[in-house]
Amino acid sequence: xxxxxxxxxxxxxxxxxxxxxxxxxxxxxxxxxxxxxxxxxxxxxxxxxxxxxxxxxxxxxxxxxxxxxxxxxxxxxxxxxxxxxxxxxxxxxxxxxxxxxxxxxxxxxxxxxxxxxxxxxxxxxxxxxxxxxxxxxxxxxxxxxxxxxxxxxxxxxxxxxxxxxxxxxxxxxxxxxxxxxxxxxxxxxxxxxxxxxxxxxxxxxxxxxxxxxxxxxxxxxxxxxxxxxxxxxxxxxxxxxxxxxxxxxxxxxxxxxxxxxxxxxxxxxxxxxxxxxxxxxxxxxxxxxxxxxxxxxxxxxxxxxxxxxxxxxxxxxxxxxxxxxxxxxxxxxxxxxxxxxxxxxxxxxxxxxxxxxxxxxxxxxxxxxxxxxxxxxxxxxxx
Numbered sequence: 001x002x003x004x005x006x007x008x009x010x011x012x013x014x015x016x017x018x019x020x021x022x023x024x025x026x027x028x029x030x031x032x033x034x035x036x037x038x039x040x041x042x043x044x045x046x047x048x049x050x051x052x053x054x055x056x057x058x059x060x061x062x063x064x065x066x067x068x069x070x071x072x073x074x075x076x077x078x079x080x081x082x083x084x085x086x087x088x089x090x091x092x093x094x095x096x097x098x099x100x101x102x103x104x105x106x107x108x109x110x111x112x113x114x115x116x117x118x119x120x121x122x123x124x125x126x127x128x129x130x131x132x133x134x135x136x137x138x139x140x141x142x143x144x145x146x147x148x149x150x151x152x153x154x155x156x157x158x159x160x161x162x163x164x165x166x167x168x169x170x171x172x173x174x175x176x177x178x179x180x181x182x183x184x185x186x187x188x189x190x191x192x193x194x195x196x197x198x199x200x201x202x203x204x205x206x207x208x209x210x211x212x213x214x215x216x217x218x219x220x221x222x223x224x225x226x227x228x229x230x231x232x233x234x235x236x237x238x239x240x241x242x243x244x245x246x247x248x249x250x251x252x253x254x255x256x257x258x259x260x261x262x263x264x265x266x267x268x269x270x271x272x273x274x275x276x277x278x279x280x281x282x283x284x285x286x287x288x289x290x291x292x293x294x295x296x297x298x299x300x301x302x303x304x305x306x307x308x309x310x311x312x313x314x315x316x317x318x319x320x321x322x323x324x325x326x327x328x329x330x331x332x333x334x335x336x337x338x339x340x341x342x343x344x345x346x347x348x349x350x351x352x353x354x355x356x357x358x359x360x361x362x363x364x365x366x367x368x369x370x371x372x373x374x375x376x377x378x379x380x381x382x383x
């Protein structure tokens with residue numbers, strides 16, 4: 001266990017924190033819930049003290065009144081006790097329900113709302129006695145036990161000191177009339193309750209951030225867990241690399257298959273090749289049907305030669321098209337003039353071949369607008 005704790009050096013990821021919340025692991029402060037419940041109960045008692053004191057006085061007087069008829073009818077005594085118990089429940093149940101609601105609200109405030117039924121599902125792993133011993137002597141359990149013992153000690157000391165200081169006043173209640181004694185007793189109890197609430201507030205002030213830190217510490221991850229989670233979220237890098245390579249291969253095959261339909265292939269003899277197609281009836285501008293670099297460029301060239309597609313070596317234009325044009329997209333408007341030159345050359349070649357004539361037509365001297373050739377090292381204009 002010590003080695004495992006030392007290995008958990010990485011902070012918990014958001015995914016692990018969300019998973020822990022789904023499992024019911026949320027930072028809850030019991031001290032804050034106790035403080036809120038007792039504070040709400042004390043506030044209600046103080047606010048309704050005048051009404052309750054009169055009501056309790058009447059209840060006490062009625063309970064102590066002697067009625068000879070009760071001796072003749074034992075069942076009447078049971079009915080009387082039932083009435084008194086019902087009246088007491090009317091007082092206690094709303095107070096208890098309010099304190100419970102406030103305690104739940106305080107827990108939600110400290111750890112947020114988290115509804116899950118997963119902690120209710122059977123977990124036979126917790127039946128393992130060895131694992132149970134580990135949980136009993138864990139750091140979390142040790143901190144909770146020490147905190148509970150310290151809280152009990154502090155509250156006990158405060159209560160003992162307060163009772164010792166107010167002992168004469170408590171003893172003097174016997175000599176006072178009942179209404180005055182009940183009012184004075186309420187004041188004494190309220191004073192002690194305020195001191196206990198102050199102590200609980202100090203503990204809650206420390207316990208709320210402490211529980212969050214303990215939860216994050218318990219959820220810390222090892223390097224292996226972080227790697228595993230990364231693979232689960234992002235996917236296996238090797239598999240993704242193979243998938244990307246396969247997709248590139250399929251895309252390259254589609255481009256090579258489109259080369260025979262092209263009108264022209266423009267090449268930089270050693271690096272780039274771009275296949276162009278233009279149809280006046282269906283296209284507003286020439287379109288790139290394939291482009292490639294290095295080995296793929298040579299494959300495009302070979303496919304073009306095999307399909308008798310003209311191949312023109314125009315390095316500046318090839319570099320500019322490769323840089324600024326995308327497959328299945330029209331060429332940029334800034335390159336219309338240069339591409340029109342090479343298409344005119346192609347159309348002249350086709351016209352001569354259709355007429356059965358062979359002409360040695362020199363390749364055009366294509367001029368690319370300034371800034372479009374990446375090799376020129378100039379600032380590129382907006383296309």
